[in-house]
Amino acid sequence: MGTSYYACADQHPGIEVHHSCRNRACYLCAQQKRMEWVEKQKQRLLDVPHFHVIFTLPHEYLSLWRYNESLFAQIIFRASQTTLLTLLADDRHGGLKPGVLMALHTWGRQLNLHPHTHCLVTAGGLDRQGNWRALNTFLLPGRVIREVYRGKLQGLVKEAFESGDLCLPPDMTRDTFWAVYRSLYKKSWSVRIEERYEHGKGVLLYLARYCKGGPVNPRQLKRIDAGGIEMSYLDHRDKRVKSQRLRPEEFIRRVLLHVPPQGLHTLRYYGFYAPAAKQDYRRCRNACGTLAMVRPAEDCSSTVYYCSTCGGVSRLTSRCWPSRGKGNSINRASVLRHRAGGSVQRADEQYLEKSSYDSS
Incomplete structure (x- = not known):
């Protein structure tokens, strides 16, 4: 779905943010949708x-x-x-x-x-x-x-x-x-x-x-290599955090068990x-009465990214996304397009507001 790139004013190593796949079984893509849904339930x-x-x-x-x-x-x-x-x-x-x-x-x-x-x-x-x-x-x-x-x-x-x-x-x-x-x-x-x-x-x-x-919360994934995936979990029996290591095929199989039809x-x-x-x-x-006046469990505002080196605010520098030609079929061959800086960045933002791709 493409990626947005953020960097601080000192141009330290940047931050890559992958665009939302919008799948309801994806933890990262559901973050904003989750809080929007909670706000509706408060009503x-x-x-x-x-x-x-x-x-x-x-x-x-x-x-x-x-x-x-x-x-x-x-x-x-x-x-x-x-x-x-x-x-x-x-x-x-x-x-x-x-x-x-x-x-x-x-x-x-x-x-x-x-x-x-x-x-x-x-x-x-x-x-x-x-x-x-x-x-x-x-x-x-x-x-x-x-x-x-x-x-x-x-x-x-x-x-x-x-x-x-x-x-x-x-x-x-x-x-x-x-x-x-x-x-x-x-x-x-x-x-x-x-x-x-x-x-x-x-x-x-x-x-x-x-x-x-x-x-799966991404914070549970502790180590990933070709041989396996190590993930942590809370054992409800003794309330202790433990870890398990699964082969990649087994991890994928278990995740796909829980994707709803x-x-x-x-x-x-x-x-x-x-x-x-x-x-x-x-x-x-x-x-x-309802819960409309109860404050949300976490901030629902837009995400701000901070540089891991200097702590400064990271700004959007460029974006790339798949160009699928006419239509929106995900089966079409994709070619990554890339734009960066100044007026091009503003053009990106206007384009993305009209498109089906948004950054996580």
């Missing part, structure tokens, strides 16, 4: 405590996930949604309609395949009379939510299999599928209700970290946060 999320709930897909279904990624994503979303909304609508557990923001993640700390949904659930909702009512520090019983989630997801998997929508891997027979299916009723499923966020800032920090950008929405809204529940949402917003 939507209520200024109330939120619970954090995590629904995990059993690892026995991982082979099926690889052959039915879009289908299983729909299944885990629907099972998570119906579990929360059904239980909270029950008078024994509040009798409320909450607001739910849900994000699908497919990775573990070591880039292994680990599909799960992160849910932000309002600590309160609308009762049957349409009035706002807050919940206390308790959301739902752990045993109940695990059993209901298991039943919902198993029912959806069975329905997809019997309708022919579920594609079995080459090494899995129908008998093997039913054996795996029945065995999952004998184990306890992983559903965690984490700590409650008591204020809007905590919600924003959570969203800023997880909403966009894929599984085209057209799959990995962020969704339910309850009174759903786009179709505008009237209910207005009632809740009038009662509680």
